Amino acid sequence: QQQVKQSPQSLIVQKGGIPIINCAYENTAFDYFPWYQQFPGKGPALLIAIRPDVSEKKEGRFTISFNKSAKQFSLHIMDSQPGDSATYFCAASSGPGGTSYGKLTFGQGTILTVHP
Amino acid sequence: KAGVTQTPRYLIKTRGQQVTLSCSPISGHRSVSWYQQTPGQGLQFLFEYFSETQRNKGNFPGRFSGRQFSNSRSEMNVSTLELGDSALYLCASSLEIRGQGAAQYFGPGTRLLVL
Numbered sequence: 045q046q047q048v049k050q051s052p053q054s055l056i057v058q059k060g061g062i063p064i065i066n067c068a069y070e071n072t073a074f075d076y077f078p079w080y081q082q083f084p085g086k087g088p089a090l091l092i093a094i095r096p097d098v099s100e101k102k103e104g105r106f107t108i109s110f111n112k113s114a115k116q117f118s119l120h121i122m123d124s125q126p127g128d129s130a131t132y133f134c135a136a137s138s139g140p141g142g143t144s145y146g147k148l149t150f151g152q153g154t155i156l157t158v159h160p
Numbered sequence: 161k162a163g164v165t166q167t168p169r170y171l172i173k174t175r176g177q178q179v180t181l182s183c184s185p186i187s188g189h190r191s192v193s194w195y196q197q198t199p200g201q202g203l204q205f206l207f208e209y210f211s212e213t214q215r216n217k218g219n220f221p222g223r224f225s226g227r228q229f230s231n232s233r234s235e236m237n238v239s240t241l242e243l244g245d246s247a248l249y250l251c252a253s254s255l256e257i258r259g260q261g262a263a264q265y266f267g268p269g270t271r272l273l274v275l
Contacts, residue, residue, distance in 0.1 A: 078263065087164075087250050087266035088203070133203060137262075145262035146193045146208035146254060147216040153202060 047071075048136050050151025057124055058159050065154045066118045067134035074136040076145060079108065079119050082131045082153075091132075092119075124158045131155050161187055164253050164267035172273045178239040181270045185232050185253030191215075192234040193264060194226060197248040206249075209234055238272075246274045 049068045057063045067077075075096055080088035094101045094108045094117065101108045105122040121128055132154045139145040165184045173179050185192050193216075194206040205218040209228035226236040232253075238245055248271050252264040 076262070080266075085268075087252075087268045090263055090265060093263060135203075139262070145256060146191045146210065146264070147205050147218070148193070148195075148203075148252075148264060149205070150195075150203040 048134060048149050048151045050134050050154060052154060053152070054155040054157070056157045056159065059125060061124050061158070063121050063124055063128075063156055063158070064118055065132055065134070065156075066116065067136075067151050068114075068116045069136050069149075070115065071136070071138065071149075072115070073138040074149075076137045076139060077108070077110065077117050078135050078148070079106070080133045080135065080150075082133065088133060121156075124156075126158045126160050129156055129158050164251055164265055166249075166251050166267040166270050168270060169268065170271045170273075172275065173241050174275050175241055175243060177241050178237060179241060179272060180235055180237045181249055181251075181272075183234045183236075183251030183253075183267060185234070185251075186255075186265055189253035189255050189265075190232055191254045191256060191262060192228055192232060193252045193254070194234070194236050195250045195252065196220075197250055197269070198246075203250070206236065241274045243274050246272060248272075 078093035079091045082088040092103045107120040110117045134151040135148040191210045193208040208216040212228045223239045228234045248269040250269045252266045254262040254264045256262040
């Protein structure tokens with residue numbers, strides 16, 4: 045019940061394309077859903093996050109779409125660039141009273157390659 | 161503000177030894193979480209400390225332990241190292257905002273190799 049399933053495992057797009065990464069969760073108690081970007085040799089960097097009372101959130105070229113009834117959320121990267129080539133992780137946590145937000149459950153990651 | 165810092169960045173140990181990793185959170189952050197990252201298992205939650213108390217714990221054996229100091233700095237210890245403990249150990253700190261979740265910010269990690 046704590047799993048977060050992420051797909052695809054890898055993704056190749058051309059510059060300017062819109063890669064889409066999908067995640068599905070089972071635990072209905074999850075109420076915070078961040079996305080992280082990780083470059084080789086670096087720690088994950090927070091990109092954008094959403095809560096289930098919102099169906100979509102945009103920050104720059106990154107958009108999260110959230111479907112509460114389907115228990116799915118996805119990351120879209122607009123006008124992708126070669127510099128976006130990295131591994132992307134979705135995650136989820138729950139926090140009644142804010143006590144569990146420190147425990148993130150991660151998806152398995154998606155390796156994104158953007159060709160020039 | 162300075163980001164999350166972790167020391168050491170790289171470590172080589174042999175089986176049976178113990179190791180202590182250190183993490184300094186972003187100034188003002190009181191929550192510190194630790195994760196293990198491996199190619200096979202991905203990112204797995206170890207434990208979280210908040211105001212010097214362990215608040216959450218993942219499914220790792222008792223060989224993995226941690227603590228947090230009054231200045232929010234945290235350490236994790238792994239005793240009796242096994243080959244399978246080779247991994248990138250990541251620390252993350254967060255500033256909780258009631259009702260809004262808690263964004264976690266990661267450090268660069270400590271790469272541990274057990275021989």
